[in-house]
Amino acid sequence: MKKIFYLGILALLGLTSCEKDDFCTSSPVTPNLVLRFYDNSDQTKTKNVSRLSIIAQGKTDSLVINQSLDSIAIPLNSAATTTVYxxxxxxxxxxVANNQISTLTINYKAQEEYVSRSCGYRYIFNNVTVTAPSGTWIQSLTPTDVNTIDNQSRAHVKIYH
Known part of the structure; x- marks a missing residue:
């Protein structure tokens, strides 16, 4: 009887000492800036950009090389207040002689936010402003001011070309 009693206590201690598994279900944790490309002549229609390449300032690797697409999600540098692409x-x-180049400058304030023990921290971006020089293939942007980027479920900025 004593053996059963001790085995019962040992089993109870084993079951109560287990820790719940923690999995991060938020993916991606830190959101990207979502750009959507529109036709400048009919601003309600999306328009693919032909042979798009994107490179961050100060980097040698391209984020995108020769892609034709109508939207893209690009990361922002959480350790800085400005990202230039x-x-x-x-x-x-x-x-190469027929390339059209434009520079996109994104200013923001990064705010660290705790998600959970398994996911850790994420960044949200506040007071975001996006600018592109005039006279390039990018004819206009809307909006130029984005209050907060805390998800990437929709386009944050529309680029008309």
């Missing part, structure tokens, strides 16, 4: 398109033939 060079966006290059070539709607003619793919030759």
């Amino acid at each position: 060079t966006l290059k398109i070539n709607e003619v033939d793919g030759k």
